[in-house]
Amino acid sequence: MSALIHRRLTRNELNALIDSAPTTPVSLSDDHRRSLSARFRAVPASDHRRLDAWTVERAARAQRSFRWSPTTARRVLGSGALRRIASSPALSIGEAVSDEITDQLLRAASGYARGGSLSYWLANASVPELGLITAEALNWATQVTEIAEGIENDWRIAPSDAYYDVATARTTLRGRRDLVVAFDEHRVVIRVRAGSPGKSAGPGLRSDLTIETLAHPGGLAPARFIGVWPEAGVALSVDATMADLRSGARDLVRTAVAQQRIRALMAA
Amino acid sequence: MATLTDSSPRFVVDALRGERQTRPPADTTSAPGLRSVLEDGIFEVLGAEKPDSPLVIRSSSLRQLTQSTDISLSPHGRVRGILVNQVLRLLSVGTSVLSPFDDALQAWRLECGAGELLEYVDQLASDERARLETDVTAHSITLIRSLGPVPSRWLPRSAVRATQQLCGGAVQLRDVIDLMVGTTANDVASVALFDVTTSPLGEGSERTMRYHALVQTLRTSIVPLRTSTFSTATGEMWSLDVDAELLIRSAEEVLAAIANQWSKP
Structure with missing residues (x-):
């Protein structure tokens, strides 16, 4: 498994992390997907399961x-605003956020x-709310823009989060991605x-990495998955080796097992 | 350079970032040195010992070095501060504030849902509530009249949180900047930090201004342009250009606060 790389969030360090990413990415095959599906099926589910890095x-x-709260809504609205700016660069961040909220209200x-x-x-x-x-x-939106503007390579705002429905296992995996x-x-x-x-930030990043790979149509893993914490x-970052993808998948299955145990205990 | 004005300018926002041509190049080299000063200083205070739980330093920890009692720390003072801050957040995005107390209370309720201080407000007798409302309205009107429109191209962010861990997590510096404008993705220093207080300005306010600049420097590794504070009690605004001397002074104040906290049983 690759080491969890820890860096200060500066423009140079972030660019160095991006530039030093391995250039030969690994990919997941249909056999890997079938194997994961079998493992999830083995965990009983009373209703549809939703798992992400946070769980x-x-x-x-x-x-x-x-x-919903201002905190839970900010990423949806802020990312939507940034996608608007990508298609209409003349918009300021403030205008884009305002347009995004107006669209939701409409x-x-x-x-x-x-x-x-x-x-x-x-x-x-x-109105005050x-x-x-x-x-x-x-x-x-400003925070993500500040990070993105420091990146020297071409970047784009992620079109959406990564979702993967595990076949016949009543399980949806959600991986968050911003850039x-x-x-x-x-x-x-x-x-x-x-x-x-x-x-537990490392296991969280590996879970996001695994879901991102599963959600890719060809199963192609990103070379590196970077988590940034601007407040801190x-x-x-973690690299996409087969061992990291396996570790991410294992953590997701373990979480499903733990979730099931907790639900059984609460029902008893 | 320090700018000291004894009366509030026409608009606070006008004084916040100054002339574009006079901004210095962004200082990206001071942060590692400051971190070393802090970590070496903390080692001198703590030695090989590690506290059971991290020593948490906030801007209020620095104010308490000089004041044994602070009226702004009473529930009434804290609620007033929070509500005036909510008014600032609304103004920063161009929301018109017609009824400062009610608008701020609605925004605060949505933000925190429930809490000890909200319960305090809900349990106030009608005369006490009216007193609080009058107080908040008076402070908010000073702010509304003085602030001026915040241009959206300045990228205003409000209630910006920052946490910095030092010495492997033995010490945590925590901070919330009321309003921040400008960007770190620029070759010249352009970030201005703005703090609003409902107390009159004093030595503690200067420490707070310096602390904001220090934590922002450690967080982004880029020295901000300016740190300012505005008192809604007096309408005064203090503004300091951030330089190495100011940051070192703040690091020393943080070390004194850590020593003070560590020495307490």
Whole structure:
């Protein structure tokens, strides 16, 4: 397994991490996918399972049920704003965030928003609440832009997060990604995180790496997966070796097992 | 260079970043030296011992070195500070604030959901609540009149958090900058840090300004252009250009705060 590389989050260090990524990426075959599917099927699931790096880092410990808040909405709105800027470069970040929120509100007004969706939640927010949500989204978008502008290679905002449905195992894996630096033969994926990295940041990064690889149509792994924590000024990265992908997959399966045990205990 | 004004400028924002032509090149070399100064100093204080839990330093830890009692740390003072800060966040994104107390309270409720201080507000008797409302409104109006529009091309970010671990996590520096403008992805220093306080400005405010600059330097490895603080109690604004001397002074103050915390049983 490759070592977890720990660096300060500076422009030079980030570029060095990107440039020194291995140039011969590994890939997952259909046999690997079938094997993973069999392992997930062996873990009983009472309902549909959703796993991501955060559940791995928390070792499936119970979390509060999801609710929208300025903090949970900022990444969705901020990333949406950055994708807008990519297609209309004349937009400022502030305008893009504002357009993104307006679009969400229009979706709710036209009746396309389901109860519990972001649009629905925004439509019920007051003016000061919308102001705070805008401020948080603006913080996120500016933070990602600052990181991206320091990258010397061509980069793009990730079009969406990576999703992979494990065949016949009632399991969906979600990998978060924010920036993609694409080279001719390989790619480096960057994920921006809030707070400071904990002791389980490595397993979390490897899970994101594995999900990113599974979600790729050809099973091609990114050469390096970099997690950046701007609040702490830290960058961690893992390389995509077969051992790292296996470790990421193992952690996801273990999390499914732990999640099942916790649910069984709670039901008892 | 330090800029000291005894009255609030026409607009605070105008004074925040100054002239574009006079900005110095971005200093990307000071941060490692500062980190070494801090880590060596911490080793002198802690020695080979490691605290059971990390020693946490905040800007308030530095203020407490000079003040034994601080009215702004009372529940009333803390709530007032939080609400005026929410007003700043709303203003920074161009939201018009018509009723400062209600608007700020709504925003704060959405942000934190529940908490000890929110309970304090909810349990206030009507006269105490009215007093708080009047107080928050008065401070907010000073801010609204003085701040001026924040251009979105300045990339305003509000309530920017930072955490820095030193000596393998034995010490944590934590900070929240009320408003930050400018970008680190620039060849010239352009980041201005702005702090709003509901207390009159004093020695503690200067320490806070320096602390913001220090933590921001350690976090991004780029020295910010300027650190400023604005008092909604007096309408005064202090602004300091960040240089090596200021950062070293702040590092010394942080070391004194660590020694102070470590010496307490």
